[in-house]
Amino acid sequence: MRQLLLLVLLCTGCLAVHAALQSTEGELTLLASRKPVPEVIANPNTKPRLRALLRQIDQVKRFGEENGLTATDNYQDYVQLHRGAVVYVVSACEPLRFVSKTWSFPIAGDFPYLGWFDLQSAQDYARDLKRDGWDIDLRGASAYSTLGWFHDPVLSSMIAPGPAALGDLVDVVLHESVHATLHLDGQALFNESLASFVADGLTERYLQRSPRARAAWEEQQRRGEAASKELHQAYIELQQLYDSKRSDPDKRARKAAVLESLQQRLRMRAITNATLVQHHTYSSGGQGFTRVLEACRNDYRCFFARLRTLTPRSFARPHQEDLDAVLLPLAR
Numbered sequence: 001m002r003q004l005l006l007l008v009l010l011c012t013g014c015l016a017v018h019a020a021l022q023s024t025e026g027e028l029t030l031l032a033s034r035k036p037v038p039e040v041i042a043n044p045n046t047k048p049r050l051r052a053l054l055r056q057i058d059q060v061k062r063f064g065e066e067n068g069l070t071a072t073d074n075y076q077d078y079v080q081l082h083r084g085a086v087v088y089v090v091s092a093c094e095p096l097r098f099v100s101k102t103w104s105f106p107i108a109g110d111f112p113y114l115g116w117f118d119l120q121s122a123q124d125y126a127r128d129l130k131r132d133g134w135d136i137d138l139r140g141a142s143a144y145s146t147l148g149w150f151h152d153p154v155l156s157s158m159i160a161p162g163p164a165a166l167g168d169l170v171d172v173v174l175h176e177s178v179h180a181t182l183h184l185d186g187q188a189l190f191n192e193s194l195a196s197f198v199a200d201g202l203t204e205r206y207l208q209r210s211p212r213a214r215a216a217w218e219e220q221q222r223r224g225e226a227a228s229k230e231l232h233q234a235y236i237e238l239q240q241l242y243d244s245k246r247s248d249p250d251k252r253a254r255k256a257a258v259l260e261s262l263q264q265r266l267r268m269r270a271i272t273n274a275t276l277v278q279h280h281t282y283s284s285g286g287q288g289f290t291r292v293l294e295a296c297r298n299d300y301r302c303f304f305a306r307l308r309t310l311t312p313r314s315f316a317r318p319h320q321e322d323l324d325a326v327l328l329p330l331a332r
Contacts, residue, residue, distance in 0.1 A: 029117075030079050030086075030153065030155075031150065033079045033080070034077035034078065034079045034153045035077060035078055035079075036076065036077055036078075037054050037057060037075070037076055037077060037078050037154065040054060040078045041054050041055060049165075050159060053159055053165060053166060053169055054078065054154065056166065056169065056170070057075050057154060057169075057173065060169075060170050060173045060174065060206065061074075061075060061173065061177070063202070063205075063206050064173070064174055064177045064202065067202055067205075067300040067301065068181070068300040068301035068303065068304040068305075069174070069177045069178065069180075069181045069198075069300075069304075070177070070180050070181040072148070072151075072177065072180050073151045074151055074152040074153075074176070074177070074180065075152065075153065075154050075173060076151060076153075077151070077153040077154065078153060078154045078155075078156075079153045079154070079155050079156065080156045081155055081156045081157050083119075083157070084140060084142075084157055085140025085141055085142060085157055086117075086141060086142060086143060086144060086155050086157045087115040087116060087117055087140070087141050087144050088115070088116045088117075088118075088119050088122035088123075088138060088139070088140055088141070089113050089114070089115050089116075089122075089137075089138070089139050089140075089141050090113065090114050090115075090116065090122050090125055090126050090129070090136065090137070090138055091112060091113040091114075091136070091137045091274045091277070091278050092126075092129045092134035092135065092136050092137075092274055093134065093135045093136075093137075093272070093273040093274040093276075093277045094134070094135070094273065095133065095134070095135050095252070095255075095273060096242050096248060096251055096252070096255075097242050097273075098235070098238075098239060098242070098273060098276070098277050098280070100112040100274070100277050100319070101129070101134060102318075102319070110185070110186050110188070110318060110319070111188055112188050112189075112277075112278075112319060113188075113278065115141070115144060122138055123138065126138045134274070135272040135273040135274045136272065136274050137270075137272055137274035137275045137278055139278075142155065142157040142158050142160075142172060143155060143157065143158050143172045143175075143176055144176070145176040145179040145180060148180060152176060154173075158172045158173075162216070163212070163213070163216035164213075164216040164217045164219075164220040166207070166210060166213040166217070167203055167207055167213055167214065167216065167217025167218075167220070168217070168220075170202075170203045170206050170207065171199045171200065171203040171217075172199075174198065174199040174202050174203060174206075175195045175196065175198075175199035176195070178194060178195040178198045178199060179191065179195055181304065182194065182304060182307055182308065184310065184311070184312055184315075185312055186312055186315075186318040186319065187312065187315055187318065187319060187320065188319050189280075189319050189320065189321060189323065190315070190320070190323055190326075193286075193289070193323060194289065194307070197286060197289040197290075198289075198300065198303075200221070201293070201300075202300070203217065204217075204218070227266050228279065230262060230265060230266055231262070231266075231271075231275075231276060231279045232279070232280070234258055234259070234262050234271075234276060235276045235277075235279070235280055237258060238255060238258060238273070238276065241254055241255065241258075259271050259272070280321070287324055288323050288324040288326070288327025288328050288331070289323075289327060291327065291328055291331035292306055292307070292327055292330050292331045294331070295330075295331040295332070306330045307330065309330070310326065310330075314326055
């Protein structure tokens with residue numbers, strides 16, 4: 001709590017203070033609501049499905065440690081939320097360039113998104129950004145990492161419905177554990193892409209002991225990859241459009257047509273530049289990470305040892321997109 005309060009004092013501007021205050025309040029509310037996982041498991045009122053999933057947590061953490069993830073005191077407690085998301089993430093992007101708005105916080109660093117515990121506050125802020133001319137994206141997140149400031153709990157939002165629940169839970173725990181293992185200030189794209197890459201790979205390995213759960217999770221992954229390809233293709237097409245010499249009105253008209261078609265194919269309600277750039281943030285660097293892991297003969301301990309040689313100075317600019325330029329030399 002002391003670090004979050006210090007964040008309030010150091011931030012400049014009403015938005016930063018408000019964001020830090022609501023983050024502090026939201027985090028303290030979670031801390032007050034948590035219960036030890038063993039207590040939840042032992043409670044006769046706990047549903048068998050939840051009990052079975054919670055029993056996996058310690059095994060997942062040990063599995064992560066065996067594969068090079070840093071041991072933490074996270075996920076020892078459980079919090080029952082009364083909503084489907086724990087935080088609501090607002091991101092913004094220029095309308096005719098894939099240039100994200102960033103928010104800077106002393107201690108925490110720079111981020112191309114802002115998280116809110118309160119949905120109404122997130123919606124109000126997103127509305128203000130849209131009025132200022134930004135493309136905005138607002139989405140709920142089932143989990144987040146405090147990067148060691150607090151002991152992160154298991155959240156009810158991390159327990160998905162359906163047969164892929166175990167895979168989803170394992171993936172989330174490992175994803176957030178990667179953030180606790182390696183985090184580079186000012187490189188959100190690297191951090192999120194790394195967490196997604198490692199969590200997906202290790203989840204597949206972990207689920208080898210549960211064939212039915214693995215089949216359900218892999219089917220879900222296949223559907224997600226199909227949508228991901230569509231989003232990536234739209235990103236490339238619009239990037240070429242924005243770099244062209246066409247007039248701004250022509251660019252806006254073509255952009256609208258591309259996004260409307262994409263929304264219909266994916267059955268998504270709203271896709272903007274901010275949506276595409278956030279997807280790009282979480283899915284970049286696949287080739288580079290794969291090459292480094294292959295050079296380590298699929299040993300994640302070796303993989304992290306190589307990545308730990310990177311520093312913020314290894315990157316040409318903050319939130320660098322071309323991760324292969326940084327990663328491929330590590331594979332040699």
